[in-house]
Amino acid sequence: MRAARIPFTPYLLILPAIVLVFVVALYPMAYALHLSVHTSELMTTGAFVGLANYRALLSDPGTLWSFAASVIFVAGSVGLAILFGLSLALLLNEKVRFRTAFRASILVPWIVSQVVAAMVWRWLLNADYGPVASGLLNLGLPRLDPLSEPRLAMWVLILANVWRSVAFPMVLLLAALQGIPENLYRAARVDGIPWSMTFRHITLPMLRPTLLVCVVILSLSDFNIVALPLVLTGGGPLDATDLASLRLYREAFSDYQIGTASALAILLFLVNAVLTAAYLRSMRART
Amino acid sequence: MTITFSVRWVKYSLTFLVLAGVAILMLTPVVWILVTSLKPEAEIYRFPPQWIPLQFTLDNYKAVLQSSMPMYFVNSIVVAVGTIVLTLFIAMHAGYAVSRFQFRGKNVFLFLLMASHMMPGVASLVPTYLLAGKLGLLDTYAVLILVYSMWQTPLVVWLIQGFLESVPATLDQAAMIDGYSRLGAFYRVVLPLSKPGLAASAIVVFVYAWNEFIMALTLTSADNMRLAQVGLKYYISQYGIQWGELAAAVILSIVPVLILFVLLQRWFVYGLTSGALKG
Incomplete structure (x- = not known):
């Protein structure tokens, strides 16, 4: 009698989660x-138009630029966040005084x-x-208004984004560093192998899976970012920071x-799906 | 000997100095906002700007407290608490099912959860807005709580599952022999032992709900339904940029999260990174 009930219980337990995911994520x-x-006329759905919306979108240079801008933004943000995150993790892995305080300060922007x-950086960079x-x-040096210079605005956006997101790779990489078995280094030290070699042949390979996870997760969140560019640059000046998400x-x-x-949205979703697949693969490689 | 000692000393000092420099740089933007929030109007628009105000004032904070910001803060708290309750309720049951049962479709379920967590908000912004409009849910707490819970549930399932698995399944068995039902054993025996997991989850969800902006901006338009982050954005456009008041509002909006962070840093970091590491 009980045996018949048991298989039923787990489904009941996951039912609320399934309903939520379906109704609020998959259905939309x-x-x-x-x-x-379909066409749209002021919030009402009109006739079926096949791929016309996609064609209109892809023949618009503005859209194409926005994808290019996203690529620049994501590559810049992720590259710098990983570079700084890794450097900081390596430094924080040393036994230094006030280490916890330093770590906490770096976590605050996160x-x-x-x-x-966005507001903090706007005010910090205010030209007046x-x-x-x-x-x-x-x-x-001359007075600078980086947010009104098309070429600098993208860098400001990347800088502000790295500022708020660098703690994430730092924390993950620090944990990974602390998980590398000490005896790997001991052997290298006994043989008198220089730091650069140990780093290249022991540390980096051991960090690779975590680095991969960081790259994918940061890419996903940077690619879909809206609030930061909306408030910091609004896509301007002259569409210089008009990311696809924005x-x-x-x-x-x-x-x-x-x-x-x-x-x-569907195009963005496809990019997300590719990134997610990459993430799932990197997770599998990790375990 | 002396050479290796001094090399080590140089290395130590360099590490220390770089870390101290970075720590200061990372805090500078926030400190600048704090300084601005304490300056009187005239001093804010002085050039070159002063890092230490010549005159301290709390006028900016008083102005913020007399504006609509406190109402927005209350809205944010209502939505955050609602999201915590709903997410934890849904996720703890799902987490229990995943940690204690083998069932057909378990992997599909976990994959769907993962996929829906990875599918980020901006792509679903338009359809969510239209559907919420059709259902008459725009400008309600309910829609924000539902959407936020949906985005947080997958993460929290993983988080809680990890804690549930650290509670031996024999305890459930023992409780059931004592006459508890399956759910009774879960509520009375397993959950109390997983309190740290629930706490870490609650922190994660709170920070998310408190900081989220774009859904809140889209799904609400009535002034009395605005959340704190949206209120900050409108502070710019509504009153022109009053940097002093805006700075005070920004500082007030950071305070709740900062307090949690200082008190519970370990759980904070654990919760916010664990989603990335469990698969």
Whole structure:
């Protein structure tokens, strides 16, 4: 009698989770697919138009640029976050005084919201009253308004993003460093092998799986970022920082182009799916 | 001997100095906002700017407390608490099923959870908005709580599952022999032993719900339903940029998360990174 009941219990237990995931995640995605192949007239779905929305999107240089901008932003952010994160993890792995305090300070930007990060940097870089502008003047350099220079704005965006996200790879890599068995290094030390060699042949290979996880997770979150660019640059100046994710937001909620916005959402979803598949593979490689 | 000693000393000092420098640099932006929030209006618009205010004032904080910000903070707390309750309820049951049962479709379930967690918010923004509109759920706490719970449930399932697995299954068995039902054993025996897991999960969910912006911006438009982060954004456009007040509002919005961080740093870091490491 009991045996018949047992297989039933786990399904009951996971039912709420399934309902939530289906209703709030998968169904909307299917709905987006539906919207992407229809016209939209002020929030009502119109006729079926096949791939017209996609064609319109892909023949628009603005969209193509926004994907290029996303690639630049993601590559810059992820590259720098990993580089700094790894360096900081290596330094924090040494026994230094105030190590915990240093670590905590580096973690603080990680817990503030993207909106706050954007505002903090806007005010810091303010050309009229900000300390960065004043510091540059003191150094005899010209007054700088990086957020109004198309070429610099992207760097500011990347910098602000690295500032708020560097703690994530740092924490993961530090944990991974501490998991490398000490005897690997001891052998190298006995043989008098220089640091650069140990780093290349012991540390890096041991960190590889974690590095991979960091790259994928950071890429995913950077690729889908909206709040930070929306508040920091608004996509400008001159579309210089008009990331694909931000463009999707504006296409839908400033221009009310639901059809093309949904097509863009599906394209973003595909990129996410590829990144997720990469993530799952890297997880499997890790275990 | 002396040479190796001094090499080590140089290395130590360099490590220390670089770390100290980075720590200061990372905190500088936040400190600058804090300094600004304590300056009177006239001093904020002085060039070159002062790092130590000539005159301290709490006027900016008073102004923020008299604005709509406190209402937005309350909204954020309501949504965060609602999200914590719903997410933990759903995730602890799913986590228990995954940790204690072998059942058909378990791997599919775990894969779907993982996939839905990885599928980030911006792509579902448009359909979620339209569906919420059709269901008359725009401008409600319910829709934000539902959407936030959906984004956090997968992560919390993994988190809680790890803690549940550290509780031996023989305890459930013993409790069931004592006359508890399956669920009774879970609620009365296993859950109390997994409190750290629930706490870590609650922190993660709180920080997410407190900091989330784009869903909150999209799914609410009424002023009295605004969340804190959206309120900060509107502070810019509504009153022109009043940097002093904005800085005070920003500082107030960081305080709850910062307090949690200082008190529970270990769980904080554990919770926010564990999703990346469990598979």
